Amino acid sequence: MAEDKPRDPEKDKLKIKSAKKMRDIMTAYYIDAKTARDNGKKVAWITSGGPVEALHVMDVIPVYPENHSAMIGATKMGGQLCELAENMGYCADICSYARSDIACATINGGPIGGLPAPDFLVCCNNICGTVMKWYEVQARYFNVPLFIFDTPICHTDFPEETRRYVEKQTVEYITFLEQVCGKKFDFDRMMEVGKLSLQGQRLWQDILDTTMSKPSPMSAFDAFFHMAMIVTLRGTQTAVDYYQELLAEMRERAANKIGVVPHEKYRLLWDNLAIWHKMKWLSEKFAAHDACLVADTYTSAWCSSMKYLDEGDFLKSMVAGYTRIYLNIGVDQMADIIKKMITKYDVDGIVMHSNRSCKPYSLGQYDIRKRIQDEFGLPILMIEADMVDERSFSESQIETRIDAFMEVIKEKKG
């Protein structure tokens, strides 16, 4: 944007000021990760729902291919990288996070010139089975050790044998880390990191909860941006400090009735991952209808198991904490959580992203839709797209459907 352009004070007021700091922190984080070897540090690649706290204890820099792939999507480099993966023999129907990452690793492409090569990989399948196959590919490519933290799905309950199995793996995980890092695990440090992790999660939930205010001080699109910290820096003081600042800003906006959508009339809930390559377009599209996406099931997933976590004994409590997250539960339990969110955030409708790249999130959405419609009679829009691969986005068709959906909402609410 040209510097000499006169600033619009009204638009400036709407901007979230902390965003700049967030960019600076993330830049510093990626510089640290890319220069880790020069500083004698190890780099681990870890899945977004993985037990990262233990890596901080070992002074390992965790790097998240999923966050990186989201950046690839946001910078619209997804289609190109996915195509490269397809030329390598990976079918176009597999997860676009995986396709972009697998391709990017071979050319150090993407918005930051690729991720630093890993010393080892940590894969937790609480988000999907896809990550296991993806990490197998990278373990072969980089020829590094792979630790699989297996969290069996809790379709209806959390059985005792599952708890026992995950508990044993917690011990194995620490032994694995001691071996690859060549040093002892510091359990006192684990206590501190565990506390910071939980503190970060509480703050993140508090931030997301400021959207209960009308008008909402932020939207799901802002949450998609600010979530990077709860994913990548969970368990650090940096995340806690930043989220404290962001929370203060959001509370102030709420108190001053500053809404992120200037004339918020309709409040919507988003389901599934973001469509990273269409964030601005979607955000403006809904705002033009005076609609604000006030909540989403995705960014809140990082605090979805807080109730199981105990800062007095993080390691033990993370057994349930990492196994019973949103997604690693039955479709009916997911529907129940959405139902609670409908009431909590007082929403008028739901936008479901049927995401070709994410089967555990998307298969079951039709049943969730039906359950919610039966109980609440809420209008629900289903958009079929892909989180990273912009080639699977039909703009004119989706635009027409959003307009039609908003008509229904307007008629219903007046």
Add this chain to the structure above:
Amino acid sequence: MEAIQAFQRVVDDPGGYLKTLKAKRKIIGYCCTYTPEEIIFAAGAHPARLFGTKGAIQRADAHLQSYSCSLVRGVLEDALAGNLDALDGMVFPHTCDSIQRLSDIWRLNISSTWHNDVVLPVKLNTASAQEYLADVLGKFRRELQAWIGAPLTDASLKNSIATYNRLRVLIKRVYELRSASPAIMSGRAVNTMVKGAMIMDRLEAVQQLENLVQALEAGTGQTARSTAKRVILAGSICNHPEIYDIVEKAGAEVVWDELCTGSRFFEGPIAEDGDPLAAIARRYVGRMNCPAKHKDLRSRGETLLHMAQDHTAAGVIFLNFKFCEPHAFDYPYLKEMLQERGIASLLLEIDQELPAAGQLATRIEAFIETI
């Protein structure tokens, strides 16, 4: 061959066949080779493998997106269409993300069946995963016993294991005879035999297989030595026996496979002494794995290489279900490993309907010509 005709009848009308069995025992459906069938059989129930629908998919579209595989959509379609009314129960071992959600959708929509999730570990190569696997099998045994309402004893488990071992040895014997002289039986008949044996009453299947092996053994030596090129089929299940016909027409023979409707079903005997559940668990750990399970980084590739070596195959045809991620992720490294050893491969992505017959034949013929 009479046995093949018997298998063909149950494959053609599994619903009708299962109804005739229903009078005698409970029928439990499943759609994965990690289903502990031996436990179901020991409980006096009948395990019936489901392969998806033969018709068009319509009803399942209300529950599953078009980007799920035809097995998941097809099995649900059959259930919603009433084609699986013979089922008393359904068991879902944890396989992939799609089957995981199919289980939820089934539980929420098909209330007429007993529903059980056997949430297996995704890795099989650690002691804690193996202990967990044994725990999960034990739990399945207890829950099945409670539902059936009759004791499920170790003795009945051991009998069941012996039956399954016999069944698997016989199928493997047919594969061996065919690998030695492919002309003794068509590839299509082999596919029918395996699928049939997964639907048919297991004792009856054993009897049919005994007869078949006997007939084949008596006939060996009479068939001329085959000059056909030798290929292996790899993937999950093969629902399209036409593929065998096309391969044969093109001058080749499928001499072995790495399929769930094939070697993944019959490989790996179960130890008949010691704790029966532990023995069943050990089979899953030792047997060639499905790509949805982690054993190590290259075991599937090594399995395929050995297979090609043992059966002097010059090529591998991958039959991957469209939208099946576990198989799609493995394909590039498998292709590369095979290539390094001079084994050619062809990838066919299969959806509910096969591509136009001419198109498929052209691709397969072109591949066979190059090997």
